[in-house]
Amino acid sequence: MPATAPPPQAVVDAPGPVERAEEVLTPEALAFVAALHQQFVARRDELLRRRRERRAQIARTGTLDFLPETAPVRAGDWRVAPTPPALNDRRVEITGPTDRKMTINALNSGARVWLADFEDASAPTWENVVLGQLNLMDAFARRIDFTAPGGKSYALRPDEELATVVVRPRGWHLDERHLTVEGRAVPGALVDFGLYFFHNAKRLLDRGLGPYFYLAKTESHLEARLWNDVFCFAQDALGVPQGSVRATVLIETITAAFEMDEILYELREHAAGLNAGRWDYLFSIVKNFRDAGEAFVLPDRNAVTMTAPFMRAYTELLVRTCHRRGAHAIGGMAAFIPSRRDPEANARAFEKVRADKDREAADGFDGSWVAHPDLVPVARASFDAVLGDRPHQKERLREEVRVTAAQLLDVASAGAKPTADGLRNAVQVGIRYIEAWLRGLGAVAIFNLMEDAATAEISRSQIWQWVHNAVVLDTGEMVDAEAVRTVAAQELEALRAELGESAFAAGRWQQAHDLLLKVALDDEYVDFLTLPAYELLG
Template identity: 40%
Template structure:
């Protein structure tokens, strides 16, 4: 362990000595120490306020609403966010879910014709120590033009850096005896090593902020930006950030979030699955917030999601900020002449045209082959580099609009699909991957969240299947999960180690969806409460096993055979 001025850092993973030495210089460690020491108390406070808000909703039975104490911000028509830099004004199509530790995918993204790259340390990434160091170092290489087969940073698609959200910590670094917040670890290293060069090349530093739940959290980020700009000698407003509105509570504070970040705002982003899952997280124990089968009844045309997107566009454009939509997760088949290829293009076009017509200024795709057709779609149905002129004064969004669940039930197909996505995501996570491919599209923690959330909620409310009237019970979910394992093994297992890992993933999934209390974030649950740490400690397997067997879940986990642990070592 490397110790310097109150900072304890684990040694580098095998094979990453150069990357470690480049990133963890004495100056960088001092910067991280100062950053974390300054803001750890406020991070603790906002996490406690999240808990308090949930308790208040549960105890009072109240519904989310627009805040009375911040009405003056919403009612003041004069304020605007600072204008975004030139390179952010036209971002019709970004590449999303790009795990930065995947060097070849990052280089392909840099060479693409996309306007931006969502360099994702959050949803599309599994935050092993190896992945974080490799990913941050890859960004360093891109910014410093060290990739010989990629364009210079001033000519490449602009990097939109997405650090982890506040629910994540970094196990491998401690400051003043505490594990540091994951987002401060990511943000601090990215800024320290890249900010000045990005600014000199008019290419950043630009960020996505995940899972912000209130304007107070936006205020904290703004304070972090101001402190960092001062510490690194950057002009105020150099950092620009797009906030992902992924929580139903945040949808009632969009204007306040923009206001708090007005010097540093690049706009807001709307997406479907994390946002939908937040209803289960915050309100899912209430029968009136039962979310029907997402495979059949949940899409951006439904009232609660369409209202959320309309309000986001209206709010952003009213304040001079950019509004971006979600990601097209579908993958194009290789045969461009096939009927399936045409169907995928038609489906993506219809969904993204809906967003363009709502007034969004851009959205994301995963498949690089979708970049050009989606850019053409933007050019055909919008004018100029963005749609800021669409003020959407034609709409008025009420709390009822935002909180009305779509009608519909649950199908056997939808239940099985959610189970498969949940199990396969946990399996990917335990393999060190933050996303995977299933049934023609990319799946990540966002789709895993909605999948496990729906299964938990359907069990909780004992909903009946449309197919045959059976109730969704723990027994039924266990039976379906075990039945699916045959197909999942055939599709994803090549070795005994793969089978053992998948079996463990199934056990963890069943534990999560059968819990009495809803685990707030699946990734936090996996990151803190299970075998994640042992999957990183390949240099000390015995210590990893001891850690697992001394955890809170020792009785359950230690009943697993030693062969299960070999899947993670």
């Protein structure tokens, strides 16, 4: 009888030692990740090819519509699986990377949920990938603490309820070059999901919780179907009951906005809800309609509020779809970072956050995101005022909402126009964020806002769009490559003066400047700036 070929192995090619990595990268955990890779990488590759085909179709037609072949799903009378108790009340969720300090602060924050982020808020250095998993394992074992360089200590509060953890793996487009199977890099999504699920699923279930996930950058119901099959495979492989996984999908691409029902349907035994992701949504509009002319030119990113008609159409459709299917609708990010030195600025910002969360609660959302613990009580007050003692408001079906394809695509309804200040802000934020990302920081406070990769994506995408559409700013200046290079050079010199020569030289400012100009000015639009940036990451 011929010998059975051994299963493929996941090979670690680490750039250097990571403390306690052996606790995460056990032979059994690596074998599980390798099995996920072998089972699903070909389908992942096919779905990325389908993305390119769909983008080419949008370029030809200049439009999108609801899929005729899935009309029976949209018309059908079905609901997602009942929500587990730990995810029933999600009125405030805090987001952030999985570094040790953030892990402790997020769990202690008073938020109902912590989005533990391996995606946009995390620069995927190998150390961040491995230690992020270790920090979660330590937190669940209640053996986590942290002492800052100045001596301040952090630890979990022993007698208080901690936030429920929902992990966000990387999107399907990103690979993990430090973990390979048969010479191929494993998709980062399968690395993040696989290591977390392997080490924590059973432990969480024993505590009345579960392996819960946020799914990023989803572009179609077929991608949701792939995730559902990953969940089923993983649960069977480890003897975890089917339906233990729960996933909330970020509707942060314009294509996914046309497939909300279908995405929930594909995940219906594992679905927990949908989330409105603002910056990535705008980035996706620019990316997909970048050659569709002036009708899709966005104004300054901060001028596109959630009250713009096309954004209202998107969020109201999300609430209606979720509640009709028994799923949670989770609102967008409040990214303000309070200043200890400027109480007046804080008061103004808190009022804007309060108005934003009041609007979401009134619209029917069941919860929302914040980026800083000080915003948890602000958001909670808005939702407490509407929900009271109820855990959610899924009974509000919003049946009066009727959203057409034209409304979702009516970008001109934003009203505002691009400005010189907006161009400068896009350059400033782009350089500052990319420089921090190249140093391994994915969540960065810039101008009192917590910025992540989605911010950099919309910044560089808007520059690209304005240049390629010869946009005229409020000053009468036309945006061309030379104008962008001039602003970028000015900002680089301003940073040199602000930081001092030695601190400037110690950073990666020139690389960040050069990469921003490349992804903003090249004729060929790269789908994600994190792809070329990853090649520069240590």
